[in-house]
Amino acid sequence: MDQLTSIYHIVLAGDMGVVQEKVQAALTAGVTAEEILHKGLIAAMDEVGRLFELGEYYVPEMLISARAMQVALGILKPMLAETGVEPMGKVIIGTVKGDLHDIGKNLVGMMLEGAGFQINDLGSDVTAEQFVEAVQNGGDIVGLSALLTTTMPSMEATIKALDAAGLREQVKIIVGGAPVTPDYAQQIGADGYAADASRAVTLAKSLVK
Amino acid sequence: MNSRERVLRALNHQEPDRVPFDLGGTGLSSIHITAYNNLRRYLDMPKTQTRISHVAEQLAVVNEDLAVQLEVDVRPLMPGLSSKFEYVFRDEGAYEAYTDEWGIGWHKPNDGGFYYDMYQHPLADADTLEVFKNYPFPDPLDDGRFETLRSQAEGAAAKGKAVVLAGICAGITEVYSWLRGYEQFFIDLAINPEYVACMLDRLVEFKCAYWERALREIGDLVDVVIEADDLASQNALLMSPKTYRSLIKPHHQRLFSFIKDQDAVKVFYHSCGAIRPLIGDLIDMGIDILNPVQISAKDMDLRELKQEFGQDVVFWGGGVDTQGVFYSGTPDQVREDVKRNIEALAPGGGFVFAAVHNIQADVPPENILAMWKAWQEYGGYV
Numbered sequence: 001m002d003q004l005t006s007i008y009h010i011v012l013a014g015d016m017g018v019v020q021e022k023v024q025a026a027l028t029a030g031v032t033a034e035e036i037l038h039k040g041l042i043a044a045m046d047e048v049g050r051l052f053e054l055g056e057y058y059v060p061e062m063l064i065s066a067r068a069m070q071v072a073l074g075i076l077k078p079m080l081a082e083t084g085v086e087p088m089g090k091v092i093i094g095t096v097k098g099d100l101h102d103i104g105k106n107l108v109g110m111m112l113e114g115a116g117f118q119i120n121d122l123g124s125d126v127t128a129e130q131f132v133e134a135v136q137n138g139g140d141i142v143g144l145s146a147l148l149t150t151t152m153p154s155m156e157a158t159i160k161a162l163d164a165a166g167l168r169e170q171v172k173i174i175v176g177g178a179p180v181t182p183d184y185a186q187q188i189g190a191d192g193y194a195a196d197a198s199r200a201v202t203l204a205k206s207l208v209k
Numbered sequence: 210m211n212s213r214e215r216v217l218r219a220l221n222h223q224e225p226d227r228v229p230f231d232l233g234g235t236g237l238s239s240i241h242i243t244a245y246n247n248l249r250r251y252l253d254m255p256k257t258q259t260r261i262s263h264v265a266e267q268l269a270v271v272n273e274d275l276a277v278q279l280e281v282d283v284r285p286l287m288p289g290l291s292s293k294f295e296y297v298f299r300d301e302g303a304y305e306a307y308t309d310e311w312g313i314g315w316h317k318p319n320d321g322g323f324y325y326d327m328y329q330h331p332l333a334d335a336d337t338l339e340v341f342k343n344y345p346f347p348d349p350l351d352d353g354r355f356e357t358l359r360s361q362a363e364g365a366a367a368k369g370k371a372v373v374l375a376g377i378c379a380g381i382t383e384v385y386s387w388l389r390g391y392e393q394f395f396i397d398l399a400i401n402p403e404y405v406a407c408m409l410d411r412l413v414e415f416k417c418a419y420w421e422r423a424l425r426e427i428g429d430l431v432d433v434v435i436e437a438d439d440l441a442s443q444n445a446l447l448m449s450p451k452t453y454r455s456l457i458k459p460h461h462q463r464l465f466s467f468i469k470d471q472d473a474v475k476v477f478y479h480s481c482g483a484i485r486p487l488i489g490d491l492i493d494m495g496i497d498i499l500n501p502v503q504i505s506a507k508d509m510d511l512r513e514l515k516q517e518f519g520q521d522v523v524f525w526g527g528g529v530d531t532q533g534v535f536y537s538g539t540p541d542q543v544r545e546d547v548k549r550n551i552e553a554l555a556p557g558g559g560f561v562f563a564a565v566h567n568i569q570a571d572v573p574p575e576n577i578l579a580m581w582k583a584w585q586e587y588g589g590y591v
Binding site: 014016055056058059060061063064067097098100101103104106125148149150151154178179195196 | 316318321322323326328391392395396398399400442443444445446447448449452505531532536537569570571
């Protein structure tokens with residue numbers, strides 16, 4: 001099995017223990033960081049997303065794959081920066097004001113990173129002003145997460161704040177979280193809605209084309 | 210018939226005179242303090258001291274005057290706090306915080322916060338089995354937990370109400386995930402099964418100690434006991450059925466069997482979300498009641514659930530869609546939703562009406578009243 005295929009399978013299996021040495025071995029053997037990123041990591045995470053949507057992978061499987069991917073990416077990042085490899089896009093994510101739930105948002109961040117996006121994770125209980133400030137520092141997509149019907153209004157408030165700051169046209173806004181629906185996303189003027197982390201990747205890719 | 214007879218008929222899959230009604234009978238069919246105070250004002254009820262029954266979720270104790278007015282058929286039995294624990298709230302700038310008896314840190318934003326959420330997990334960095342084995346648990350048998358149970362139970366029984374006894378902690382996987390942090394919990398399910406086995410074992414023992422004493426002391430007065438564990442989210446199980454059956458189910462089995470061995474009580478089991486793939490497993494393990502019956506989750510159509518499982522399990526919940534019309538719709542839309550849900554779940558008994566989970570702060574009192582009126586209008590069997 002060649003080294004790239006080996007790394008692909010290790011990420012798919014979520015084998016955090018061996019991914020570091022395999023990536024180092026591949027680099028030593030002359031495989032480029034960019035090749036490892038695309039054929040080893042992104043390809044594997046794409047398959048993870050597919051298996052999750054199929055109902056074969058669940059949160060535990062997705063998480064260990066994402067963690068293995070993050071270990072590998074940590075090694076590759078400086079090399080990718082050096083050779084001028086650009087991320088697919090920059091995504092600012094956060095759970096909105098009043099809401100402290102973050103695992104869904106974290107999974108979205110990991111899957112987007114696994115697809116080649118650069119993530120600026122603002123955490124949870126994030127005010128509209130904090131989102132505005134983050135966009136002022138650069139971003140292509142803003143991802144808003146809420147778990148509660150009671151905190152969903154903060155999504156609309158954030159979109160309005162970006163509009164008031166003259167930044168609305170600069171970014172695409174996507175929303176998600178258990179109580180969020182496509183209808184709600186449309187009602188508040190978001191650019192898209194995704195039901196889970198894997199579908200968020202598909203959505204984000206479509207928005208940066 | 211009185212409330213207790215009504216509830217027992219429903220729990221035994223027989224049709225009573227009307228569908229029993231629950232608001233505040235459990236910590237999973239209750240109401241946020243904000244919505245509660247709004248409701249009392251809306252109904253022009255006398256100003257009275259309103260108290261919190263569950264600190265983290267900020268649930269209200271439903272005062273007896275409202276429970277009577279709304280014809281609630283169920284009364285909760287709440288264990289007291291351990292004498293070794295008290296809530297000590299800390300001012301942490303933008304948050305108010307406390308540490309619970311397990312050592313888990315909870316905090317609530319001062320500005321716009323509705324509940325306390327976890328932010329410190331004492332076993333987040335644990336990386337040897339020894340740490341899990343030796344982590345100090347609270348005392349399940351502290352007298353403070355049991356002191357008022359009999360008087361509460363006798364009070365409820367004297368009023369002819371069904372009596373529902375709560376436990377002293379959340380579900381075994383819930384407590385494990387709260388001690389560990391959610392991400393690490395999911396990773397443990399994938400690659401650290403020995404940690405999972407150790408902790409779920411210890412947590413089952415903890416719960417069994419409580420249930421043994423509680424049911425020995427007041428089992429004669431208790432109709433229903435509550436257990437819980439969130440196994441699913443909006444669209445899917447949180448872990449594969451295979452993972453559930455190998456790592457978690459044996460512990461659930463041990464727990465439910467133990468409870469059933471203590472006394473002839475009905476076991477009320479709560480799991481949020483899209484749990485349909487595991488309902489059969491839960492029924493096989495002996496649970497009697499399923500809650501909250503989250504209509505809005507995937508594959509949780511009430512008619513289908515009633516058809517497939519209605520002979521074997523009681524649905525306690527499912528009354529109105531809390532993720533949908535209940536907070537965002539008109540009273541007429543609430544009425545239509547309730548009518549539809551009662552039509553699906555009521556036939557043949559096996560249904561106790563409650564909102565899907567606790568009524569949240571954003572539910573207008575007009576909608577709560579619309580729900581209640583619709584239950585009055587459509588909840589009769591005769």
